[in-house]
Amino acid sequence: MYRRKFLGNGGRTLTEAIFETENLKVAYGENQVINGIDWNINKGEITALIGPSGCGKSTFLKTLNLLIRSMSDDVKLSGSITFSGKNILSDKIDAIDLRKQIGMVFQQPNPFPKSVFDNVAYGPRIHGVKKKRQLQEIVEQSLSEAYLWDEVKDRLHDSARGLSGGQQQRLCIARALATKPDVLLMDEPTSALDPISTMGIEDLIRKLQGQYTVIMVTHQMEQAARLSDTTAFLYMGDLIETNKTSQLFSNPSEKQTEDYITGKFG
Numbered sequence: 001m002y003r004r005k006f007l008g009n010g011g012r013t014l015t016e017a018i019f020e021t022e023n024l025k026v027a028y029g030e031n032q033v034i035n036g037i038d039w040n041i042n043k044g045e046i047t048a049l050i051g052p053s054g055c056g057k058s059t060f061l062k063t064l065n066l067l068i069r070s071m072s073d074d075v076k077l078s079g080s081i082t083f084s085g086k087n088i089l090s091d092k093i094d095a096i097d098l099r100k101q102i103g104m105v106f107q108q109p110n111p112f113p114k115s116v117f118d119n120v121a122y123g124p125r126i127h128g129v130k131k132k133r134q135l136q137e138i139v140e141q142s143l144s145e146a147y148l149w150d151e152v153k154d155r156l157h158d159s160a161r162g163l164s165g166g167q168q169q170r171l172c173i174a175r176a177l178a179t180k181p182d183v184l185l186m187d188e189p190t191s192a193l194d195p196i197s198t199m200g201i202e203d204l205i206r207k208l209q210g211q212y213t214v215i216m217v218t219h220q221m222e223q224a225a226r227l228s229d230t231t232a233f234l235y236m237g238d239l240i241e242t243n244k245t246s247q248l249f250s251n252p253s254e255k256q257t258e259d260y261i262t263g264k265f266g
């Protein structure tokens, strides 16, 4: 079967890819939900993944850091995902190390039942940072990067669960940034938040642009259009189209994309 390889930016530029997937298939038992995706995801960009409910967006995201293997017993992965020169599906990969480089933020803010400080220090501690001074520096830097430091600097040892929803989500982003990842995967990071907190998280994502590669699932077309450099449309496990965001929304090349973004289904 002929398969189209989607290159970053619709294949028009030679932007460096951070992930290259080849014939990537994912199945839960007999239920195949990703059908053989060939895609180069650009480094340093914000990529939005859109598509109707159940089309495989979260599955695709969780496959990129192999979280899918820890979350589902009967998952089957095939094809390849090249990240940092290695096929993470077949080469010997330490999943904990991989997730140091590829952080993830979920729909519901999920701080650990620990203090603000211990949430952010969690990853660095796992990776062997022991010195108090060094941990303090990492915590302050990560919270500052997540635009949360000023709000929490006087309550670092209070429970993270006492923060507002928007603050908790920025804390989760700070926790992900604390291991100095290359990539942040975000699965509908604002869908559980009110409009003001959503704006705060969107501002933060914009500020991360260029320093990190962000791959974000969103159900909000406006959010994809506001934030991302590249947008990809997934439908029933197939990558239908990926292109520069402005191009995909103004002049989609596929009828299915057009129907989806104009609200004809989804």
Ligand SMILES: Nc1ncnc2c1ncn2[C@@H]1O[C@H](COP(=O)(O)OP(=O)(O)OP(=O)(O)O)[C@@H](O)[C@H]1O
Residues within 6 Å of the ligand: 028, 031, 033, 051, 052, 053, 054, 055, 056, 057, 058, 059, 060, 071, 072
């Ligand atoms: N752990 C699992 N075990 C079995 N099937 C699963 C599992 N997780 C997801 N699925 C199935 O895989 C398909 C894709 O689900 P996925 O969550 O990836 O879609 P999605 O596009 O992110 O959906 P949504 O937008 O509703 O979050 C669905 O049919 C879903 O029921």
